[in-house]
Amino acid sequence: MTGAPASAAGGPPGARRVVGPAPAGVTGPVPGRTAAARESRGTAPGSSGGGPARRGRAGARPRGDVAVPAVAPGDALDAGDGSKPARGAKIAAAAVNQASVWNIANLLTMLRLLLVPAFVMLMLAEGGYDPAWRSFAWAAFAVAMITDLFDGHLARTYNLVTDFGKIADPIADKAIMGAALICLSALGDLPWWVTGVILGRELGVTLLRFWVIRYGVIPASRGGKLKTLTQGIAVGMYVLALTGWLATLRWWVMGAAVVLTVATGLDYVKQAIVLRRQGIAERKAALEEKEA
Numbered sequence: 001m002t003g004a005p006a007s008a009a010g011g012p013p014g015a016r017r018v019v020g021p022a023p024a025g026v027t028g029p030v031p032g033r034t035a036a037a038r039e040s041r042g043t044a045p046g047s048s049g050g051g052p053a054r055r056g057r058a059g060a061r062p063r064g065d066v067a068v069p070a071v072a073p074g075d076a077l078d079a080g081d082g083s084k085p086a087r088g089a090k091i092a093a094a095a096v097n098q099a100s101v102w103n104i105a106n107l108l109t110m111l112r113l114l115l116v117p118a119f120v121m122l123m124l125a126e127g128g129y130d131p132a133w134r135s136f137a138w139a140a141f142a143v144a145m146i147t148d149l150f151d152g153h154l155a156r157t158y159n160l161v162t163d164f165g166k167i168a169d170p171i172a173d174k175a176i177m178g179a180a181l182i183c184l185s186a187l188g189d190l191p192w193w194v195t196g197v198i199l200g201r202e203l204g205v206t207l208l209r210f211w212v213i214r215y216g217v218i219p220a221s222r223g224g225k226l227k228t229l230t231q232g233i234a235v236g237m238y239v240l241a242l243t244g245w246l247a248t249l250r251w252w253v254m255g256a257a258v259v260l261t262v263a264t265g266l267d268y269v270k271q272a273i274v275l276r277r278q279g280i281a282e283r284k285a286a287l288e289e290k291e292a
Contacts, residue, residue: 101164105155108147109165112172115144116179123183123239131241138239144176145232173228174202180235189238190254197258198231201265208272215279218271227260 122137152169155161178199184190209218234257237250 101162103155103160103162105151105158105160106162106165106168108151108154109168109172112144112147112151112176113168115140116172116175119144119176120179120183123180123187128183128187129241134239134241138236141176141180141236141239144172145236148173148176148228170206174199174206177202177231177235180239184235184238194254194258198261201261205265205268208268212272212276212279216275218268218275221264221267223260223264223267227257227264230257230260233257 119137119140122133122140125133125137128134151165155165181190181195181198185192185195212218230253234250234254237246237253242250
């Protein structure tokens with residue numbers, strides 16, 4: 001009979017036997033399906049249906065007769081317990097943190113440092129006026145300037161920035177340029193005032209950066225990059241034993257380099273003053289807000 005107690009069919013007392021499919025829209029377990037009925041289908045309470053009984057994960061939510069594990073917020077990133085990063089995340093973090101001093105960017109910087117004494121020896125060989133030795137010196141200077149273009153780019157692109165690179169790179173840049181200018185002035189090929197203007201500007205900009213470092217960093221401008229390129233071309237032309245119209249051309253190129261050197265130096269002074277004022281104003285505003 002349809003109104004008979006469910007206990008007659010082996011169910012728990014007081015439960016009704018439901019005949020037919022579950023009503024539409026019902027997503028929970030159907031009342032009246034007893035443990036015996038589930039056992040007959042080969043499943044146990046908390047299982048995912050169809051197959052041997054399995055232990056449900058803590059925090060599972062029932063959907064019908066299927067236990068769906070509840071996804072914890074850290075499941076996509078942890079190893080299962082929500083406290084350790086996944087293996088892939090560990091590998092990625094290790095790759096970032098293992099930027100060795102012996103990477104390609106730093107090796108190029110070291111090469112540039114080693115080229116400085118080699119350049120000086122080649123430049124002053126045979127009294128400093130032999131065209132062949134000057135050509136070898138020019139080759140060393142050109143390699144140093146080319147590596148200067150690539151080591152910083154490689155370090156930023158492939159996350160190879162190290163403390164050694166931050167210190168050694170600007171030293172190598174100024175060392176090779178300073179060595180070339182001093183050698184040229186010592187040999188009488190370049191006026192000492194040109195060497196003084198260029199080296200004084202480089203030293204002044206370095207001091208400016210340290211002066212405002214507590215307030216921020218002065219970025220390299222396009223004018224500064226153009227200045228570096230023009231200086232490299234001009235000094236390279238002076239290193240070579242040029243004559244005729246090429247000798248006249250290098251004078252004009254060096255003149256352009258000096259103008260860019262002075263102009264960009266003044267621009268750095270302006271940036272440093274503005275950056276320092278902004279930093280002081282921000283600190284003052286922060287203190288006033290804290291006191292209020």
